[in-house]
Amino acid sequence: KTASCRVHRQQAISEIDPRIYGSFIEHMGRAVYTGIYEPEHGTADDQGFREDVLQAISDLNVPIVRYPGGNFVSGYDWKDGIGPKEQRPTRLDYAWFSIETNQFGINEFADWAKKAGTSGMIAVNLGTGTPQEAGYLLEYCNIAQGTTWSDLRREHGYEQPHNFKTWCLGNEMDGPWQTCAMSAEDYGKKARETAKILKWVDPSIELVACGSSSRDMPTFPEWDRIVLEACYDEVDYISLHRYYEYEGSQTDFLASFYDLNEFITTVKATADYVRAVKRSDKVMMLSLDEWNVWYRQNMDCKRWEWAPSIAEDEYTLLDALVVGGLLTTIVNNADRVKMACLAQLVNALAPIHTAPNGAVLKHTTYYPFQQVSNFARGVAYRSQLTCEQVTTKNLGSVPALTALTTFDDSTGELAHFVLNTHQDDSVDYQLNLESFGRLQLIDHQVLAGDDPFAGNTFEHPDNICPTQKPIxxxxxxxxxxxxxxxxxxxxxx
Ligand code: AHR
Structure with a gap:
């Protein structure tokens, strides 16, 4: 097979917001306990944070991490996680039917994020929580001093405010699985009223309203329209969540990048419709704050365990290819998608896996994310592909290749990524970059293999990882x- 790609310097899509390479730590399964936080572990620092995990995260180069959920946040009282650890209550977590000991809370997260070289995207509880409690959390985190909640933070040993700049107004409030799910009308109003309080407390923050929790929701995209009509002026982003899994057709699965593009396109159109209705100058940006491959059939939440093994997917080469394809779509939409979170980061549906009291393993999906987050910086350019189409069951005819091109003025480096979804055929690929002048190839890596279902294990940790090709x-x-x-x-x- 043959294919070609032309990239023109005058066809910039947008500057890439680094937060597009975000990720997510939820109190879910072993993400926190025995994931990032395990005081008994040999590599734990004086705060109980695993340094081997911190290293794997800092190599991923993740500029923002969403916390503390996810479904978890809709039943979470943030006040349970502050103050002396021995006085913190043990609660039932309604989202994952786990025991929550609250040994890790917002202050530990702030410290951990600094050590991981990242920042926080904090979600407030709009399920069982009230707008007032959300306001108190922001006051606790971002007000310097002189009020009840800011002074309590200082009493807890944090003289300086955490200054979290990005806040999510709840999580997936359209989902029947959510603690205190609600209608679009009710959520739109609650989000608006919470947004008003939060921006009064700290006008420098940015807010994300919950969009549809999936393209498959029967309420999509009406939910998004109704919510945005209620709080367009008060929020800065509408969220999107999307997960994929292999269901028997490799062709369909590999075409997930195309489905994600359709989803983003529809949310953009819905937001722009509301903008027109409102006669607003403001362009609503998108926060794809949960995306990944996730095998939901592996979910088994037994009642009531502490740090249970939930959603510990063992990713394959095929999954890693899909993640690569999804990344091309995300960054090719950098003009509207300003934030995105690979969900999640450690143990729960994650690229990083830990053995309690043991080693760290990088799953296959770690690698395409690491490459893109490290090298696709600066400005994204349109990659004009000429290639064959493949026929899928669910998405019709879809291009067999997807590509991403970025150029970083600060380093003078151009990066090009391409996914070939032809399962049996290699492709002779012509890449035309003439408008960028004469270029020298400095790095050529390929992720491929004979067995699409092969993965990495503690015994064979480097089974599937990119191969360096000769220059x-x-x-x-x-x-x-x-x-x-x-x-x-x-x-x-
Ligand atoms: O990321 C796992 C879960 O997926 C999150 O808690 C929830 O928001 C989504 O349904």
Whole structure:
């Protein structure tokens, strides 16, 4: 097979907001306890944070982490997680039917985030929680001193405010599974009234309203329209959540990038419709604050365990290719998608897996995320692909390739990523970059293999990871590469 791609310097999509490479830590399964926080572990620092996990996260280069949920947040009282640890209550977590000991709360998160080199996207509880309690949390976190809640933070040993700048108004409030789910009308009003309080407390913050929790929701996209009509002026982002899993057709699964693009396109259109209705100058930005491959059939929430093994998916090469494809879609929409969170980061549906009291394992999906978050910086450019289409069951005819191109002025580096979804055919690939001048290839990595269902294990941790290819092309403006069947390629110039 053959394919070509032309990228033109005058076809910039947008500057990439680094928060597009965010991730997510929820109090879910072993994400927190025995994931990022395990005081008994050999690598734990004086606060109980696992340093081996911190290292794996800092290599991923994740600029923002959503916390503390997720479904968990809709039944969570943030006040349970502050103050002396021995006085914190043990609660039932309604979201995952787990025991929550509250040994890790908002202050521990702030400390951990600093050590991980990241920032926080904090979700407030709009299920059982009230707008007032959300306001108190923000006051506790961001007000310097002189009020009940800010002075309590200081009493707890945090003289300086945490200054979290990004806040989510609840989580998936359209989902029947959510603690205190509600109608779009009720949520829109609650989100608006909470937003007013939060922006009064700290006008420098940005707010994310809950959009539909999936493209498959029967209420999509009406939910998004109604919510935005209620709080368009008060919020800065509408959220999207989307998960994919292999259901028997590799062709369909590999085409997930196309489905995600359709979802984003519809949410943009819905937001722009509301903008027109409102006669507003403001363009609503998108926060894809949960996305990933997730095998929901693996979910088994037994009542009531502490740090249970929930959603510990063991990702395959196929899953990693899908994650690569999804990343191309996300960054190719950088003009509207300003934040995105790979859900999640450690143990629960995550690229990083820990053995309690043991080692850290990088699943296959770690690698495409690491490559894109490290190298796709600066400005995203339109990648004009000419390639064959493949026929899918659920999405019709879909391009067999998807690509992403970025150029970073600060380093002078151009990065190009391409997913070949042809399962049996390699592709002779012509890449035309002439409008960027003469370029020297400096890095060529390929993720591919004979067995799409192979993965990494503690015994064979490097079974599936990118292979470095020799740099055997001359500097130039046009390049030719062979893309192996079912492969993900990174090229840096
Ligand atoms: O990321 C796992 C869960 O998926 C989150 O808690 C929830 O928001 C979504 O349904």
């Amino acid at each position: 055997d092309v001359q500097p130039g403006e046009q390049f030719a590469f062979e893309l192996p069947a079912a492969s993900w390629t990174l090229l840096r110039f």
